[in-house]
Amino acid sequence: MRLVIAECSVDYVGRLNAHLPKAPRLLLVKADGSVSVHADDRAYKPLNWMTPPCTLSEKDILDEAGEDTGEKLWVVENKKGEQLRITITSVISDVSHELGADPGLEKDGVEAHLQQLLADQFSTFGDGYTLIRREYPTAIGPVDLLGRDDTGATVAVEVKRRGGIDGVEQLSRYLEMLNRDELLAPVAGIFAAQEIKPQARTLAEDRGIRCVTVDYDALRGLDSGELRLF
Known part of the structure; x- marks a missing residue:
């Protein structure tokens, strides 16, 4: 650098x-x-x-x-x-300065595992959705998940445990960078979290970013523990 x-x-x-x-x-x-x-x-x-x-x-x-x-x-x-x-x-x-290869951002255990689960089950975002790569590199940092929807269009996914405005801003910056690449553009955004704050959801939807609330236990194949009649 x-x-x-x-x-x-x-x-x-x-x-x-x-x-x-x-x-x-x-x-x-x-x-x-x-x-x-x-x-x-x-x-x-x-x-x-x-x-x-x-x-x-x-x-x-x-x-x-x-x-x-x-x-x-x-x-x-x-x-x-x-x-x-x-x-x-x-x-x-x-x-x-020679910085060498960067190991990347280490997320907390649950968030990192959630990212891995969504990568393995990318169809969570829709039928026909396929993963291109985890931690897709950009000039300002790696996008959590990059994939394609059922039409072949590119989608970028930012994964959080609790989704706030900062996460939406982060994804917005990634989308700005990715959409400069004519091989990827147009790139749509998905903001995925176990819980998304109302202000973050409003900002995301205003920017054309889809919000997806994910169930961590369901992705792990665990019973939620909720009482059922059948």
């Missing part, structure tokens, strides 16, 4: 054009090729970014006389020809 703190301006050239005026920012270059631009606020969310596959080229900026201005231009381009053009005026810090 390369971390560059620099005074820079940023231009995004593609389906939509966007401009960030010159200011000190953090440029984050990951081993997967992704490049993101961060300010000292907005929590985790970058100001602008380019997801892999993409290429990064760096070159010196010359004036009209062909003299080096001391500035550098980063051009990050994806396979669609969209570009993130970063003009660096001055570099405050430029460091690289």
